[in-house]
Amino acid sequence: MSATLHAPAPRRTGIRRWTAGGWLRALWTTPLAFLLATGLVAGARAALGYEPLLAQQPYITTLMVMVPIGFLAGIGAFDYWARYVSGRPTIPDDHASHGAHSWKDYFKVNTDHKVIGTQYVVTTVVFFIVAGLLAMFMRAELAEPGMQYVDPQAYNGLFSVHASLMIFLFIIPAFAGLGNYVIPLMIGAPDMAFPRLNALSFWLLPIAGLMMLSSYFIGAFGAGWTNYAPLAVQQPDGNLMFQMGVQWAGASSIMTALNFLVTIITMRAPGMTFWRMPLLVWANFATSTLVVIATPFVAGSQFFILFDRVLHTNFFDPGGGGYVIAYQHIFWFYSHPAVYIMMLPGFGIVSEVISVFARKPIFGYRLMALSLMAILILGFSVWAHHMFVSGMADWLRVPMMVTTMVIAVPTGIKVFSWLATLWEGRIHFKTPMLFALGFVSMFVIGGLSGVYLGSVPIDIHVSDTYFVVAHIHYVLFGGSLFTIYAGFYYWFPKMTGRMYNETLGKIHFWLTFVGFNATFFPMHWIGTRGMPRRVADYDPMFGNWNMAISIASFALGASTLVFLYNMIVSWRRGEPAPSNPWRALTLEWQVSSPPPIFNFDEIPQVVGSPYEYGVRGARHAILNGKPVQEGREAAPMEETVP
Amino acid sequence: MIVIGLLAGIVTGGVAYFIPWLPDQASTQAEEIDGVYWFVAIICAVVFSLVAGVSIYAGWKFRAPADDMDDGSPIHGHTGLEIWWTAVPTVLVVAMSVWSAVALARAETLPDDPDEYTTIEVTAAQFAWSFTYPELERTDGELVLRVNEPVELILTANDVIHAFWVPEFRMKQDAVPGIETRTVITPTKEGSYDVICTELCGPGHPVMRAGVRVLSDADYEAWVAEGEQGAGEGGEGEADGESVFAEAGCGSCHTLADAGSEAEIGPDLDSVVPGQEEQQILTSIVDPNAEISEGYQPNVMPGDYEDRLSEAELDALVAYLVEVAGARR
Structure with missing residues (x-):
């Protein structure tokens, strides 16, 4: 193993333990930032004579800017740049912060993309569990009509925090985490282009998540993750936690996306042309472009609400000349592309998995890549389909309907190409493949209900009902989450160096698949029949259906335990994984599991497509002087163990 | 296959x-x-x-045995x-x-001739609907329509965004503060329906509903006549507490036996009003956060009733509450 090439950082003693970057230093820099922020606001308010001195909102806003900076400075996220900026000699990079030597290294600022990828994945799973529990509370309340466990404002807080965590702290960063681990390996690079930026972008995440969660202490935000003005301005102060949480999560997202773009454009191994890139890399290329262009809009929308609340501006206050609907335009100009940010990386994962487990080249590779780019471009022209009944300009509805429907064409190309990839394949139903195939049919249901919602007249009826709740869950659960599960199982051997338990994986899939459909399919019906979304209480005529949905949702929740058990136990005690258990051709499988500290001992030379299964004599790359598996002569599993 | x-x-x-x-x-x-x-x-x-x-x-069809080491057919695509x-x-x-x-x-098409349709102004506020019939000079908490007559609804909201939806009519439209929005309905079937608010508007959102009645020509005329009579009796400018309670939407959140409301978003007025002074009741209406009943959250009840209701209406409302709920003194 080359992991010991670089010594761990020297142990520090005495006062140095408190001044060197790490948790001990964060222990005093974080409270220091807290005191500074409080003092700053108190001082400014006293000096300017603002009453009352202790108005909550200015303090909360300032604290949520400064405390994270204090914490990040403490753990050492800025050390290298701080030396650089202040003109002191930077510490020669001894790669002490590269690679993980023990579990403790996962709790430090680390610049290794593989460590960061793992940090991302584990953190996002934690937030996934928390957000899932919030959904369980919601289903408990909704099981019967009337109010049982929580009051309506608390219920509004439950679904708002559930959605915010699932979107900003699970789906988007989970894809970023998988991409972080896999992309440099797939393109034959030793790491990401900006390792220190990469480390920083991870550490912003727990901050954003804890911020959104801790809103419960001062009154959870209850205006939905969409946080529409002017309701957002009326909400308790916890609303600020959402607005600032989105800033930190958004900053993280943008940094990672820039990093992906630069890495993909500049660090591909020799011979890895764009037309030889695996589709996962293409998908993350498209996604990162979306993130970089769109995310500033959601940041802006939340800042404007923040200003309306704290500085008493009137962006969205009609009393002061503001325009309420402007918020929705800005918000959806990010949040519709965000749907593709949450979907395209999944398309990439599914393309890898289906090709490998059907033992066939991906069908129509170039059209698959081009359809990703088509979705990327069209994705910016459809945002107002969320606003057909909002009272925006009438004429905008039909053009936005047409662009929305047209997106079904490139999406259809992808679905049909996945199906054609199965044709005459030799299909192995391993857990990742089950999730990938489950994804295809569930995503088709979500896509088709999207066509319903895209049609203006139908949308007028079903908008803001449970039909929409069903639709988003078919897209984000049956769509994104299934692909994330597929990715977790597919790369688990590579990331942990151990195999997961296949039987438990299959049980997890079937429980999830059945529980998911039993939970969300009936929601189409109750929505069309007249149950609005985001309600703590509802017409008793929907009582039986809601009870059935709640029971199914608890089974769905329980299925997650199988997943967690499998992941945790297999990570500790699973069988050691060979370097290439799936007999895949892409580069990440050609190095040991887990990979050596700098990925490749020798830079690979790419000579062909990554999907040439069954093609006699075809090669993807030459590594360490040896060709990477040739089609039918592929070495059986045992022989690939290093 | x-x-x-x-x-x-x-x-x-x-x-x-x-x-x-x-x-x-x-x-x-x-x-x-x-x-x-x-x-x-x-x-x-x-x-x-x-x-x-x-x-x-x-x-x-293409399932492979577990120990199968072969690959599938290398099909790369098919242009056709x-x-x-x-x-x-x-x-x-x-x-x-x-x-x-x-x-x-x-x-969304209305007849060219303005005599062939009616216009009704819909105002949404947390958490109640009110409907103004300009031709009848009448405002009510219920939407009453004549069967087969197209209506144009002009919507607005006082505080946050709400949405007007009657599932049986299929039509939905947001009511937005600061602007007027519009929708068209031509009811074809007599009966009673519900207006359901479908845009999250705060804690009272689930109970923000209003009744819709579609009446035959004869019944509609009778309803119009009843309204004119009522207006004549009530006299100008004199506020009636019971109708203020209904129109301001108090019953959407509060239980009050006399008004027939059973909502549980806010405190039960039949049990909290008795023993309270008139001034105290008025404060609770115009500044709800001044004193929060045990078990309830601040910032749930809208704080702008002082602007929404005239002084006479507020006095009438307080008097009405004292009369119907405050008897246990």
């Missing part, structure tokens, strides 16, 4: 046909919208059956097939778009 596709089609078709998906049709707009709905449903059912059929068939599955969906989405656009235009 065709068999599996047909089976999937039959299941999908059965789900579509035997389950009553849509509520009653009670407006001409509902007929237009349902037409598009079923057109899209058929296309979607066919597409889904195709995808499900191919995946199940491929999974069954790719052109087809780009062209056919394009044609389908164009067809769906055209039908949708036509249905939309027809649903």
Whole structure:
């Protein structure tokens, strides 16, 4: 193993333990930032004579800017740049912060993309569990009509925090985490282009998540993750936690996306042309472009609400000349592309998995890549389909309907190409493949209900009902989450160096698949029949259906335990994984599991497509002087163990 | 494969046909919208059956034994097939778009002659609806329509965004503070329906409902006459506490036996009002956060009733509450 090439950082003693970057230093820099922020606001308010001195909102806003900076400075996220900026000699990079030597290294600022990828994945799973529990509370309340466990404002807080965590702290960063681990390996690079930026972008995440969660202490935000003005301005102060949480999560997202773009454009191994890139890399290329262009809009929308609340501006206050609907335009100009940010990386994962487990080249590779780019471009022209009944300009509805429907064409190309990839394949139903195939049919249901919602007249009826709740869950659960599960199982051997338990994986899939459909399919019906979304209480005529949905949702929740058990136990005690258990051709499988500290001992030379299964004599790359598996002569599993 | 596709089609078709998906049709707009709905449903059912059929068939037919080390046929693509599955969906989405656009235009068309339709002003506020009939000079907490007469609803909101939806009419429109929005309904079926708020508007959102009655010509005339009589009796400028309670939407959140409301968002007025001074009741209405009853949250009740209601209306409301709920003194 080359992991010991670089010594761990020297142990520090005495006062140095408190001044060197790490948790001990964060222990005093974080409270220091807290005191500074409080003092700053108190001082400014006293000096300017603002009453009352202790108005909550200015303090909360300032604290949520400064405390994270204090914490990040403490753990050492800025050390290298701080030396650089202040003109002191930077510490020669001894790669002490590269690679993980023990579990403790996962709790430090680390610049290794593989460590960061793992940090991302584990953190996002934690937030996934928390957000899932919030959904369980919601289903408990909704099981019967009337109010049982929580009051309506608390219920509004439950679904708002559930959605915010699932979107900003699970789906988007989970894809970023998988991409972080896999992309440099797939393109034959030793790491990401900006390792220190990469480390920083991870550490912003727990901050954003804890911020959104801790809103419960001062009154959870209850205006939905969409946080529409002017309701957002009326909400308790916890609303600020959402607005600032989105800033930190958004900053993280943008940094990672820039990093992906630069890495993909500049660090591909020799011979890895764009037309030889695996589709996962293409998908993350498209996604990162979306993130970089769109995310500033959601940041802006939340800042404007923040200003309306704290500085008493009137962006969205009609009393002061503001325009309420402007918020929705800005918000959806990010949040519709965000749907593709949450979907395209999944398309990439599914393309890898289906090709490998059907033992066939991906069908129509170039059209698959081009359809990703088509979705990327069209994705910016459809945002107002969320606003057909909002009272925006009438004429905008039909053009936005047409662009929305047209997106079904490139999406259809992808679905049909996945199906054609199965044709005459030799299909192995391993857990990742089950999730990938489950994804295809569930995503088709979500896509088709999207066509319903895209049609203006139908949308007028079903908008803001449970039909929409069903639709988003078919897209984000049956769509994104299934692909994330597929990715977790597919790369688990590579990331942990151990195999997961296949039987438990299959049980997890079937429980999830059945529980998911039993939970969300009936929601189409109750929505069309007249149950609005985001309600703590509802017409008793929907009582039986809601009870059935709640029971199914608890089974769905329980299925997650199988997943967690499998992941945790297999990570500790699973069988050691060979370097290439799936007999895949892409580069990440050609190095040991887990990979050596700098990925490749020798830079690979790419000579062909990554999907040439069954093609006699075809090669993807030459590594360490040896060709990477040739089609039918592929070495059986045992022989690939290093 | 065709068999599996047909089976999937039959299941999908059965789900579509035997389950009553849509509520009653009670407006001409509902007929237009349902037409598009079923057109899209058929296309979607066919597409889904195709995808499900191919995946199940491929999974069954091309399944490899666990120890199989072979690869599949190296098929890289098929230009003809790719052109087809780009062209056919394009044609389908164009067809769906055209039908949708036509249905939309027809649903929202009003007669050219202003005498052939009525205009009603709808005002939404947390958490109640009020309907103003300009021709009748009347405001009410209930929407009353004449069967087969088109109405143009002009909507606005006082505080946050709300949305007007009557499932049986299919039409939905947000009511937005600061601007007027518009929708059109031509009711075709006499009966009682609910206006449901579908835009999250705060803690009272689930209970923000109002009644709709569609009346025959004769009943409608009777309702108009009753209103004129009521206005004559009440006299000018004199506020009646009971109607203030109804129009301001108090009953959406508070229980009050006399008004027949049973909502539980806010404190039960039958139990908290007794023993309170008039001034205390007034403060609780105009500044709800001044004192919060045990077990309830601040910032739930809107704080702008002082602007929404006139002084006379507030006095009448307090007097009414003391009269009907404050008797236990």
